Amino acid sequence: MKKIKQILLTFSFVTTGILLVAALYMCIFWPGASVTVKLLWQILGLSALCCLGNFIWPEGEVSKRGFLVRLFLHYIYINFCVLGWGIKFQWFLWKNINQLLVMCAAIFLVFLIVTVALAAMDKRLEKEMNERLLQFRSGEVE
Amino acid sequence: MKITIEDIGPEEEDEIIIRCKNLDSHFLELIYSLKMNTRKISGSKDGNISMIHPKDIYYFEAVDNKVFLYCSKEVYETKMKLYEIEKEYEGTDFFRASKSVILNISKIKSFASAFNGRFEATLLNGEKVMISRQYVSVLKSKLGL
Numbered sequence: 001m002k003k004i005k006q007i008l009l010t011f012s013f014v015t016t017g018i019l020l021v022a023a024l025y026m027c028i029f030w031p032g033a034s035v036t037v038k039l040l041w042q043i044l045g046l047s048a049l050c051c052l053g054n055f056i057w058p059e060g061e062v063s064k065r066g067f068l069v070r071l072f073l074h075y076i077y078i079n080f081c082v083l084g085w086g087i088k089f090q091w092f093l094w095k096n097i098n099q100l101l102v103m104c105a106a107i108f109l110v111f112l113i114v115t116v117a118l119a120a121m122d123k124r125l126e127k128e129m130n131e132r133l134l135q136f137r138s139g140e141v142e
Numbered sequence: 143m144k145i146t147i148e149d150i151g152p153e154e155e156d157e158i159i160i161r162c163k164n165l166d167s168h169f170l171e172l173i174y175s176l177k178m179n180t181r182k183i184s185g186s187k188d189g190n191i192s193m194i195h196p197k198d199i200y201y202f203e204a205v206d207n208k209v210f211l212y213c214s215k216e217v218y219e220t221k222m223k224l225y226e227i228e229k230e231y232e233g234t235d236f237f238r239a240s241k242s243v244i245l246n247i248s249k250i251k252s253f254a255s256a257f258n259g260r261f262e263a264t265l266l267n268g269e270k271v272m273i274s275r276q277y278v279s280v281l282k283s284k285l286g287l
């Protein structure tokens with residue numbers, strides 16, 4: 001259940017990221033293009049595929065080194081998915097180096113935003129827990 | 143609620159019997175409080191055995207099949223297994239913080255988020271103990287979050 005919640009959270013983050021990138025990307029490279037139903041499904045499909053990367057992370061404890069290795073592998077997996085999906089559905093032409101570079105930069109940016117957002121959520125939880133700890137120690141929480 | 147106190151013989155063991163219709167949260171709190179206040183744990187240090195009050199224990203840690211209990215400054219070895227401690231002090235201030243650590247929440251000074259959903263607890267004596275991602279939910283429920 002916890003894993004499903006985590007996957008759904010990632011799905012919402014990734015879908016938002018892909019929509020944002022798709023909007024910017026179309027503005028730059030395909031200004032005359034219109035959004036089709038197929039494209040919407042393709043975006044949702046890619047989000048689902050990217051979420052499978054969550055299985056890289058085990059339920060148990062991970063060392064700092066393990067964390068960094070998994071983070072790198074997760075990043076490579078996302079790149080593989082997005083670029084592969086993009087080529088398959090012709091979102092960009094792989095021979096066009098500018099389109100490829102922009103896509104790589106966009107993947108990095110979205111990955112960074114999602115990672116930072118998750119860290120920010122942890123920070124918020126840290127604040128809440130510290131507040132509750134103070135209440136606990138003063139006897140308000142039992 | 144009726145409270146009955148009976149005198150017993152010197153050879154008999156002290157005993158508390160709770161007779162109630164429902165074992166509700168108030169009774170459970172009473173039981174947990176009794177456990178925290180009365181049941182001391184034996185710990186050995188340099189060949190000497192001491193009885194340690196649970197309220198003085200900061201955390202328990204399992205290292206190489208041995209379980210140690212950490213107080214403000216002293217460290218003792220206990221014969222109890224970590225799962226036995228977890229069961230014995232269920233519902234009290236102790237909670238599982240990782241596979242090898244049981245932590246006393248009342249000895250935590252503050253929390254700091256670490257990488258990958260983990261949290262680092264700074265204790266009142268300045269020590270730092272890591273709380274695993276999988277046990278954060280236990281801590282949150284302890285704190286009423």
